[in-house]
Amino acid sequence: xxxxxxxxxxxxxxxxxxxxxxxxxxxxxxxxxxxxxxxxxxxxxxxxxxxxxxxxxxxxxxxxxxxxxxxxxxxxxxxxxxxxxxxxxxxxxxxxxxxxxxxxxxxxxxxxxxxxxxxxxxxxxxxxxxxxxxxxxxxxxxxxxxxxxxxxxxxxxxxxxxxxxxxxxxxxxxxxxxxxxxxxx
Amino acid sequence: xxxxxxxxxxxxxxxxxxxxxxxxxxxxxxxxxxxxxxxxxxxxxxxxxxxxxxxxxxxxxxxxxxxxxxxxxxxxxxxxxxxxxxxxxxxxxxxxxxxxxxxxxxxxxxxxxxxxxxxxxxxxxxxxxxxxxxxxxxxxxxxxxxxxxxxxxxxxxxxxxxxxxxxxxxxxxxxxxxxxxxxxxxxxxxxxxxxxxxxxxxxxxxxxxxxxxxxxxxxxxxxxxxxxxxxxxxxxxxxxxxxxxxxxxxxxxxxxxxxxxxxxxxxxxxxxxxxxxxxxxxxxxxxxxxxxxxxxxxxxxxxxxxxxxxxxxxxxxxxxxxxxxxxxxxxxxxxxxxxxxxxxxxxxxxxxxxxxxxxxxxxxxxxxxxxxxxxxxxxxxxxxxxxxxxxxxxxxxxxxxx
Numbered sequence: 001x002x003x004x005x006x007x008x009x010x011x012x013x014x015x016x017x018x019x020x021x022x023x024x025x026x027x028x029x030x031x032x033x034x035x036x037x038x039x040x041x042x043x044x045x046x047x048x049x050x051x052x053x054x055x056x057x058x059x060x061x062x063x064x065x066x067x068x069x070x071x072x073x074x075x076x077x078x079x080x081x082x083x084x085x086x087x088x089x090x091x092x093x094x095x096x097x098x099x100x101x102x103x104x105x106x107x108x109x110x111x112x113x114x115x116x117x118x119x120x121x122x123x124x125x126x127x128x129x130x131x132x133x134x135x136x137x138x139x140x141x142x143x144x145x146x147x148x149x150x151x152x153x154x155x156x157x158x159x160x161x162x163x164x165x166x167x168x169x170x171x172x173x174x175x176x177x178x179x180x181x182x183x184x185x
Numbered sequence: 186x187x188x189x190x191x192x193x194x195x196x197x198x199x200x201x202x203x204x205x206x207x208x209x210x211x212x213x214x215x216x217x218x219x220x221x222x223x224x225x226x227x228x229x230x231x232x233x234x235x236x237x238x239x240x241x242x243x244x245x246x247x248x249x250x251x252x253x254x255x256x257x258x259x260x261x262x263x264x265x266x267x268x269x270x271x272x273x274x275x276x277x278x279x280x281x282x283x284x285x286x287x288x289x290x291x292x293x294x295x296x297x298x299x300x301x302x303x304x305x306x307x308x309x310x311x312x313x314x315x316x317x318x319x320x321x322x323x324x325x326x327x328x329x330x331x332x333x334x335x336x337x338x339x340x341x342x343x344x345x346x347x348x349x350x351x352x353x354x355x356x357x358x359x360x361x362x363x364x365x366x367x368x369x370x371x372x373x374x375x376x377x378x379x380x381x382x383x384x385x386x387x388x389x390x391x392x393x394x395x396x397x398x399x400x401x402x403x404x405x406x407x408x409x410x411x412x413x414x415x416x417x418x419x420x421x422x423x424x425x426x427x428x429x430x431x432x433x434x435x436x437x438x439x440x441x442x443x444x445x446x447x448x449x450x451x452x453x454x455x456x457x458x459x460x461x462x463x464x465x466x467x468x469x470x471x472x473x474x475x476x477x478x479x480x481x482x483x484x485x486x487x488x489x490x491x492x493x494x495x496x497x498x499x500x501x502x503x504x505x506x507x508x509x510x511x512x513x514x515x516x517x518x519x520x521x522x523x524x525x526x527x528x529x530x531x532x533x534x535x536x537x538x539x540x541x542x543x544x545x546x547x548x549x550x551x552x553x554x555x556x557x558x559x560x561x562x563x564x565x566x567x568x569x570x571x572x573x574x575x576x577x578x579x580x581x582x583x584x585x586x587x
Binding site: 159175 | 427428430431433438440441442445448449452455456
């Protein structure tokens, strides 16, 4: 504990550990539902928002609504008014892993000075263009490179990054299949 | 040990002594522990090959020898069909009569039934599904490709053996424990014992539930004392894929997270080797052993498949090396949690005074499921049991078997 107190990455690990113990006794409170809404504006431009979600047995809300603009770049003959949706997937993965690094470091008593992640997702657009049915639509391969400055050995830093992947929701979502249902209301 | 305390007792065995080692192991299985570690209380290994690894048959002979030497009151060919609570103790029903007793020790083991994931039900019917209990040897599998699911000791051993039989093997790798067979010239399990890691008590382990769920280490007992890791299997020509996540429309989908599973296992192995080195430096610097070693990182396959069409004919059989679980179907006392695991505190079953368990993963120590781990756990459990009996009310005369 002494080690935990000396280190401050701004993560309240004790609250997370307490929550884990509390939820062990109340499995239904651990069932969360995350939501997003999306409105088409024009062309490939759309605006998505998040606000409410469900968890701990009741409706919850962010402190304010968050909004994300998505579009396609000019090389796709679009107006480039926002990031592409696939870039938002990379953003989701990067931010999930990075938050995980901070939480694991706090739990292990490692002081972080800087953490930067660079991501690349490789994609052959023959898939989305329908040129070759053997090419998938999505990424073939995603690479993440972390640059981490911390009071820790290289082996400890590698362990942080590995543990962050092990506990990451978005890493799981992109590496494992998920059942998706799309309906018209 | 119960005899040392003058506790009247009987051992019930459904078959012969060491039945599961005679009937429920594949043909080529050898112990993971070297022979000198196969010691039972007052009954060390006395054969000619202390550094070797017994076959299942040799172990069954060893255990039978111990049963005879210790004059254990074993009733063989007596299958327990139900265990119930009764006033002042327990009521044991068997296929050869009933028994009443004040205390019961469950020593039926942790690996009675194969644990197969529910997604097995989505496997196309033309594919043979085989558990390690049914496996026997590779020649019982149909010709053609084999998917081995799971990369613990069972999975890596069967993958290698099936590959050697000429069948193409794909190995699905989830969370696993990598260990070299030897480290600094000594058996890695010598280090586990000598450094005190195996003696670590369940009360001293921070993540006890995780420690109890840990898969068996990737080890094999061979005369060459060879390491059987995923690099070895990959170089031999076995294809590695990620954890089997889903079977949908006849297609098996594997996780894209294999690289991290490999990295985690390497990191954990290296941390353990660091522990050994630190112990050696501080406690036994004069002890003769080889120089510090670090092993090649596990290299992910250059191109990793995420899906296999199970209807294409490439895979003809699936071996489920996905672990085992105890069989408590005869236990008619509400002492299981909602995962079907026994609730116990270091072997004393919660909510059932006088009911004990031995031989479950990390029951009282990290070594609890290893043969050499039986002695210390048994001593603790017997001490608890004797105290319990001293405080318990006497029971009406015991029932009779035969």
